[in-house]
Amino acid sequence: xxxLSNMAKKQFKAESKRLLDLMINSxxxxxxxxxxxxxxxxxxxxxxxxxxxxxxDKVGLERSDYRIRITVDKDARxxxxxxxxxxxxxxxxxxxxxxxxxxxxxxxxxxxxxxDKQNDDLSIIGQFGVGFYSAFMVADKVTVIxxxxxxxxxxxxxxxxxxxxxxxxxxxYRPGTDVIMHIKEDTDEEIYGSYLEIWxxxxxxKKYSDYVRWPIVMDITHQEQQPTGEEDKDGKPVMHTVNxxxxxxxxxxxxxxxxxxxxxxxEQCAEWYKETNRDQTDPASILRINxxxxxxxxxxxxxxxxxxxxxxxxxxxxxxxxYCNGVLIMEDCDKLLHDYFEFxxxxxxxxxxxxxxxxxxxxxxxxxKVIGQNLEKKIKADLEKMLHDDRPKYENFxxxxxxxxxxxxxxxxxxxxxxxxxxLLFYTSEDTMHTLKEYxxxxxxxxxxxxxxxxxxxxxxxxLPQCEEVRSRGYEILYLDHPIDETVLMQLRSFxxxxxxxxxxxxxxxxxxxxxxxxxxxxxxxxxxxxxxxxSIGDEKLKQVTLSSKLVSSACCLTSTGGFTLxxxxxxxxxxxxxxxxLRADRVLELNETHxxxxxxxxAYDNGDKDRAAALAKxxxxxxxxxxxxxxxxxxxxxxxxxxxx
Numbered sequence: 199x200x201x202l203s204n205m206a207k208k209q210f211k212a213e214s215k216r217l218l219d220l221m222i223n224s225x226x227x228x229x230x231x232x233x234x235x236x237x238x239x240x241x242x243x244x245x246x247x248x249x250x251x252x253x254x255d256k257v258g259l260e261r262s263d264y265r266i267r268i269t270v271d272k273d274a275r276x277x278x279x280x281x282x283x284x285x286x287x288x289x290x291x292x293x294x295x296x297x298x299x300x301x302x303x304x305x306x307x308x309x310x311x312x313x314d315k316q317n318d319d320l321s322i323i324g325q326f327g328v329g330f331y332s333a334f335m336v337a338d339k340v341t342v343i344x345x346x347x348x349x350x351x352x353x354x355x356x357x358x359x360x361x362x363x364x365x366x367x368x369x370x371y372r373p374g375t376d377v378i379m380h381i382k383e384d385t386d387e388e389i390y391g392s393y394l395e396i397w398x399x400x401x402x403x404k405k406y407s408d409y410v411r412w413p414i415v416m417d418i419t420h421q422e423q424q425p426t427g428e429e430d431k432d433g434k435p436v437m438h439t440v441n442x443x444x445x446x447x448x449x450x451x452x453x454x455x456x457x458x459x460x461x462x463x464x465e466q467c468a469e470w471y472k473e474t475n476r477d478q479t480d481p482a483s484i485l486r487i488n489x490x491x492x493x494x495x496x497x498x499x500x501x502x503x504x505x506x507x508x509x510x511x512x513x514x515x516x517x518x519x520x521y522c523n524g525v526l527i528m529e530d531c532d533k534l535l536h537d538y539f540e541f542x543x544x545x546x547x548x549x550x551x552x553x554x555x556x557x558x559x560x561x562x563x564x565x566x567k568v569i570g571q572n573l574e575k576k577i578k579a580d581l582e583k584m585l586h587d588d589r590p591k592y593e594n595f596x597x598x599x600x601x602x603x604x605x606x607x608x609x610x611x612x613x614x615x616x617x618x619x620x621x622l623l624f625y626t627s628e629d630t631m632h633t634l635k636e637y638x639x640x641x642x643x644x645x646x647x648x649x650x651x652x653x654x655x656x657x658x659x660x661x662l663p664q665c666e667e668v669r670s671r672g673y674e675i676l677y678l679d680h681p682i683d684e685t686v687l688m689q690l691r692s693f694x695x696x697x698x699x700x701x702x703x704x705x706x707x708x709x710x711x712x713x714x715x716x717x718x719x720x721x722x723x724x725x726x727x728x729x730x731x732x733x734s735i736g737d738e739k740l741k742q743v744t745l746s747s748k749l750v751s752s753a754c755c756l757t758s759t760g761g762f763t764l765x766x767x768x769x770x771x772x773x774x775x776x777x778x779x780x781l782r783a784d785r786v787l788e789l790n791e792t793h794x795x796x797x798x799x800x801x802a803y804d805n806g807d808k809d810r811a812a813a814l815a816k817x818x819x820x821x822x823x824x825x826x827x828x829x830x831x832x833x834x835x836x837x838x839x840x841x842x843x844x
């Protein structure tokens with residue numbers, strides 16, 4: 199029986215009315231979080247009563263007795279969230295519900311001793327006193343029926359929004375709180391009725407409140423086969439399908455990452471990862487972290503066994519999920535880890551986060567920065583351990599996610615280079631990869647630099663004629679097969695005092711000063727001929743024609759001068775803007791003066807057959823383009839030139 203008193207409608211303060219309007223229209227960006235907020239308040243209420251029961255035997259409830267119940271009445275268009283927590287007195291209902299941004303949970307926490315704040319049985323979430331009002335995003339009326347533990351009568355608080363509220367006494371038989379949300383009628387923009395569906399509410403609990411520590415119970419209907427009492431001709435009982443409705447706990451309560459390592463195996467963690475990320479492949483690595491200090495947190499991180507973003511299975515969002523006391527705050531917290539570790543999946547749960555008013559973002563990033571720095575050190579250490587202890591697994595990781603590490607080296611003008619450089623891998627043959635440290639450790643004493651060559655694939659890079667001289671001396675070469683690789687080495691500049699030398703464009707440093715002088719003299723002696731070759735091919739195509747000091751058995755090669763290389767040119771061919779697609783490297787044709795092909799061009803020129811000399815020069819240039827992986831401008835003209843020699 200309801201006892202009416204104080205039924206006159208009371209007005210929110212002007213400031214509260216404005217705040218309520220903000221709450222409904224601005225503060226929260228996602229309407230579906232209303233259920234998270236109401237459940238979090240219910241959880242806080244149970245926490246308070248559970249805490250009180252430690253010193254008050256009269257509470258009469260065991261830990262297993264506490265629960266949160268969600269009830270739906272489609273006909274009345276109501277959703278009710280009930281708890282058997284501490285409840286509110288009429289005075290508290292007035293203060294906590296009638297004054298927006300008045301938080302009973304915040305007051306409760308502020309009065310706790312430091313020792314009590316560390317109590318694992320307490321996980322008070324609320325702190326702003328505004329979460330309750332998120333209900334008005336989906337409800338046009340909210341009714342709260344509550345009774346505080348130890349009080350004789352209950353309280354009914356009711357409001358339709360900014361126009362005010364009523365408070366009255368209510369004959370409630372037990373402590374606790376019922377929040378009854380009267381769901382709005384559907385509009386063209388929003389189907390509010392979807393929140394009255396059991397499957398929808400169950401999904402929202404799973405998404406946002408799965409790890410609230412108290413059972414969240416709903417009546418779930420499912421089909422069962424039951425005997426009709428009749429038998430068929432064979433004497434077997436005839437069965438029929440019936441709908442059975444029974445209460446069901448719809449949340450997991452204790453998150454897997456909150457459990458002790460002795461209670462959860464790596465296999466169970468891997469299964470949880472695969473289920474939550476829609477991945478059928480076991481993770482390459484599992485990191486379980488329990489940190490205490492300035493910011494306390496627990497984390498469970500996974501390095502995937504494959505790049506699940508490319509899977510057709512509809513993989514989850516990138517990044518790490520952020521929780522506060524088991525309540526989902528951000529599904530994709532991109533502030534925790536830099537982009538070079540964006541492939542990492544998992545969760546971070548901290549009770550120390552300073553949340554903003556909507557709990558959708560954080561007030562500031564200091565805490566996240568501390569957590570993120572620690573996590574990245576752990577991830578790097580784990581990858582280094584994999585690199586040294588299980589090389590095949592690390593190389594598989596590199597094939598999947600190496601591009602992230604490379605981009606990280608180049609990001610923010612090399613800010614993270616020192617942190618990431620030891621994770622880099624490069625091919626030194628078609629089937630062998632080395633770290634930079636391994637490469638340097640393998641260098642003979644005579645080798646002064648780290649040599650590299652770039653192409654579309656390792657096989658093509660190995661076939662480049664400029665590599666011949668380096669390999670002939672017994673030196674390894676880093677074969678770069680991705681457009682960003684050159685930029686990575688440019689960003690590094692050197693490694694352990696060894697500079698990087700591009701075998702395609704730079705002086706290899708093998709010639710003595712005398713040899714260099716002799717080579718320069720030869721170029722001067724043959725200047726007229728070399729200029730002729732350049733003119734025959736076209737000044738617009740070539741910057742220069744010169745005699746090579748790198749070629750051993752090949753007739754020619756195409757290189758470039760300046761910072762813009764042929765590999766960069768090829769990369770920008772697919773750029774979005776036409777201006778970028780037109781960018782060209784300053785090309786240099788290098789000729790091997792000892793090769794028969796060179797001698798054929800030179801002899802034709804010396805004998806006055808300049809037409810033949812020009813045709814042969816163009817063929818050599820086209821050959822150098824093909825070897826360099828550059829598109830031949832006019833394949834038909836090249837074919838005709840070759841055929842004309844027969």
